[in-house]
Amino acid sequence: MNAFRSKPLKYPWPPLLYGLAILAALVLERIASLPVPQFQSTVAWITGASLTIAAIWLNVWAIKTLLESRAPAMRRRSARHLVTRGPFRYTRNPIYLGYTLMTASFGLLTGNPWFLVTAIIAATITTSVAIKREEIVLLSRFGCDFESYCKHTRRWI
Template sequence: MNAYRMKPLAFPWPPFIYGAAIAAAFLLQAYFPLSVAETNIWIARAAGGVLIATAVILDVWAMRTLVDCHTTILPNRCSTHLVTSGPYRFTRNPIYLGYTLATAGIGLAVLNPWFIVTAMVAAALTSLVAIKREELHLLSRFGVDFERYCHDTTRWI
């Protein structure tokens, strides 16, 4: 199969990576608890809520933009259009950015610092496992247009 027709991923890994990160954070806190200062707990929980709400809005906006542009949302399907509008004007991976923000936000909301660590690990793994492969797929499908988009738009933020 040529690169143009190749799927970006054989399996949609990112949701499972972030699900594993959330599970790992709970397990790490159970076996290696990190204490949180008792002062201003409500600030941490409020910040967590803001991050979670931001993540949900970002993910819904990104998915809506993909649907409006008649291309796939699933990372294991071939893209039919290069999407550079909506949140894709600011970041090439708004859905994964939303997953990362949500993971960190959950950590703040439940006062578990391990979530911050696992969110960073999940973002790094997503870059290695999914984003690199998706970018090769988009480069093979859209060529110089994708190169120009990469030049003008950051991968994360």
Template sequence: MNAYRMKPLVFPWPPFIYGLAIAAAFLLQALVPLSVAEDHVLAARGVGALLIASAAVLDVWAMRTLLDCHTTILPNRCSTHLVTSGPYRFTRNPIYLGYTLATAGLGLILLNPWCLIVAIPAAAVTHLVAIRREELHLLSRFGIDFERYRHDTTCWI
């Protein structure tokens, strides 16, 4: 298949990866419970709520930006435009960053420290499985414009 028309992913893996990470966190909490100190519960839940709210705002902003630029929000569809506005000015992967923040925030709200721990490998696996392939797709579609964008914008934060 022509690299220009190649889909970035065959299956939208990132939501699945983060879903597995959250399931693993609940399983780990059942097998090897970690606790939050009693005097930190309110702070943990407050920070967790802030992380989840930030993740939701970031994800909605990113998806809205993609739709406004008339390109797909699905990671297994071909991009029609290189989007460098909205949250994409600050990070090349705002939706995946939102997933990571939401996973950590969920752990804080539910007082499950494993969610914070599994958020890191979930982000690493997302990078290996999805981001590398998506960036090859964007490079084949947009060439030097994507190279400039990649040089000027961080991958995560």
């Protein structure tokens, strides 16, 4: 087995990326405010609050599933077994999906469309920087089991 492929990420890039996405949305709103269609602010706020609750619930459920499965919640440690239950039945990256939903929900809560833009950018960068590397590590560790899991479970949703 290639030693490079068996090592997980040394730094948790996705939380940093989403933190930068939130910061960028705030800065961009001050520099170049986008026109927002006048859509009932109460509806947008309720939708944003619902997405925030869903994102928090998804992250808690995913971390709880990892802890119950005795799998590392931080990707800096190597997984000993493949977790395919809980939210991992529906998405291979429920925590990153939660981060994306949370970032997008801030846009609805605040009326700042830059949050939606930066959420998409953060998800795209997370896919290339973290997820693809994690998938290589999992494929090298779990082989056919991981390939089968990938065939039945989407990367995002």
